Amino acid sequence: MYLGRYFVTMTTKALFDTKILKVNPLSIRFSPTAHIDGSLPIISDPETEAALLEAARIIRDTDETVAFPTETVYGLGGSALNDNSVLSIYKAKNRPSDNPLITHVSSIDQLNRKIFNQMHLSGASIFDNIPKIYCPLISTLWPGPLTILLPVPDHIMLSKLTTADQPTFAVRIPANPVARALIALSDTPIAAPSANASTRPSPTLASHVYHDLKDKIPMILDGGACKVGVESTVVDGLCNPPMLLRPGGFTYEEIVKLGGEAWSLCKVENKKTVEKGEKVRTPGMKYRHYSPTAKVILLVPHAKEDNVIKTQEDRLDILNRLIKVELQANKNINKIAILTSLKLEDFDFESKIFDNPDFCSKAFILERLGRTGEEIQANLFAALRKVDEIDNVDLIFVEGINEEGEGLAVMNRLRKAAANNCISF
Structure with a gap:
């Protein structure tokens, strides 16, 4: 009995003195093609740059996590290439491990190099790893709150813990300059669910993150309020007809309009419940979500x-x-x-x-x-x-x-x- 109580005490004590670092999104500038070729941002504010470099070091060189703003909600990010970092995400959120994570990249170039382990060859298209059905959407909606499902390649570099043992993985390029800069400066794809305790309403302010995850993570980048306010739209173009798995920052009507003929018959996932043990392809389909205490x-x-x-x-x-x-x-x-x-x-x-x-x-x-x-x-x-x-x-x-x-x-x-x-x- 004594050992049991000791174990609980050791595992529930504060692990971090969580820092909140202010960053200015307006001080971060990307070239028009940075989301394709991976060009690094120019940051005019020294404090913002210092905070981003410190956060990038945590993502790149440690097993820990950083909370940061996206245009949708605040995300809790760890290296998507590192099993221990992904486990740190699940631990901080108390999130079930069979709930898949979305991987955030800063560019198509980074997606190819870091996840598909492929360098761009002369004469090859940088979009070769992305099925053509997605091209009309990502050409208009990336960077932005759109997540697509891609088939897991044979020699994927991504941690299997992000896919929850699925044959697909979810990926997007966020539009928020703080998020994009963090991913680009670390040159590391970042697995990032919402930065809240599991089951709680998603955070749209740094103060929401601090309320839920104080002492559980080392750092929060405070970039102000999130503009969209709900998570990204998740679509699956690998099935026929394609499906909208989770409604979000882009509407169903926008997906159908911009996707062209291939998306004209797009279906909406409307399952109200998920059976015990059933695998899901995207976050938000399983377990209790977004719930206040009241x-x-x-x-x-x-x-x-x-x-x-x-x-x-x-x-x-x-x-x-x-x-x-x-x-x-x-x-x-x-x-x-x-x-x-x-x-x-x-x-x-x-x-x-x-x-x-x-x-x-x-x-x-x-x-x-x-x-x-x-x-x-x-x-x-x-x-x-x-x-x-x-x-x-x-x-x-x-x-x-x-x-x-x-x-x-x-x-x-x-x-x-x-x-x-x-x-x-």
Whole structure:
């Protein structure tokens, strides 16, 4: 018994004095072809350059990890070529090892040299290792929040721990200059899931990373807020028809429009559950994801084809009833958050909900996610984290949006955050 307690003490103590280093994305400049030929960036701010070089050394020369901003969410990166680095990612996040990781590269040249172990030969195309079906997409959407699946080559340099024993691996070139510079300066493909504790909402600020991973990682590069706000779109062009495996920073409509005829019949992965022991091709398809500590209830709008018209009074009645039901079921609910999007944006909560005599002993927090799909997507994770970690609410209602455009990714995340606890609204 004593040895067991000793073991727990040794493994749960703080491992790092986590540093947060400010970096300025605007000080980093790439040539127009750097994402193809691997040209290094020019960095005008000495502090940013010093921070990036220190982070690059950790990635390249150690088994440890660095958290850094991408255009989607903050990533927790380790060398994708190093089994121990990948294990450090899983350990810091407490992430199941059968959940595959996306590998981030700074250029097609780096992909060829470091993963396929091939130098560019005169007369050969630098795109030879990428199936032609992807070319219309990556020519427009890379660098950016698009992840593609590639077949694992016979002599791959990539750690097998990134693929979760799959015949494919996932790769993208991020657009965020801090992420691109870190990968380029280390000249190391970086495996990087979101930089949060496993199951938690993804981080879009350095402070979110620090909240979850303080003392578990050596460094966080603080490059400000992430612009997109949800993870990258993952597509599989190796099957017929091709599939959108995870909605994200680029919409389904953009994939179909830019992909050409080969992507015109693109299907959307719509599995709600994954069987125990089933292998998955991309992160986000398995296990609990994006979940605050507080219970989340997702208010799902009717699809357009349902021809159901609800007035504000109808929605008021539904929300009132839902709050009463939750309060009756759990007497410990004292603080409730309501996250609104489009239908409830101009709702009079003060007189209609907050002043309701039935709720007079309860505190309410109101957060407005935005008026457009892009705004809602960018604000989603930050709002969930704010009401959960700062406001310490006991219950969260989130108003969903229609599943078109950015709505497909937003609702994908919200259904998981709510553990499919959804109410028609």
